[in-house]
Amino acid sequence: MKRTIFCTSICVLFIWGMSCSKKNNPAATVVTPTPIAVPPLIQLPPGWKYSTIYSGSMPYGMQVYSFESIFAGRNTKAWCLAYDSKISSFDFKPTMSATSKRTIDFFTQEPGVCGVCLHQRELLWRQSIL
DSSP, X not given: OHHHHHHHHHHHHHHHHHHHOOOOOOOOOOOOOOOOOOOOSSOOOTTOEEOHXXXXXXXXXXXXXXXXXEETXXXXXXXXXXXXXXXXXXXXXXXXXXXXXXXXXXXXXSSSOOOOOEEOGGGTOOEEEO
């Protein structure tokens, strides 16, 4: 009887020890991709910065630049969309709305892939370029 209790307790301790043991897996090596230098499509004056956030989702041949400054005492942010006119994989389609539409409405209603939607609000036209 004592031997059975002893063997049972040893088995329980062995199973408990195996279930609680930590596995030491070697840390996975994280490979950081090397950033690829993107040649600029146009030369802009100093202060313009290549926007990796917006240019990353653009098709090849389109780049977005931003410029932040103070103009007339107000913070101003300007954008520049540069494209390579030799590449014919994208089109510019001027569209006009009979009613007032937001830029996002033009963007979501466009069939297919839409990379950029510009709204000419400053000219007071109800027009967007897709």
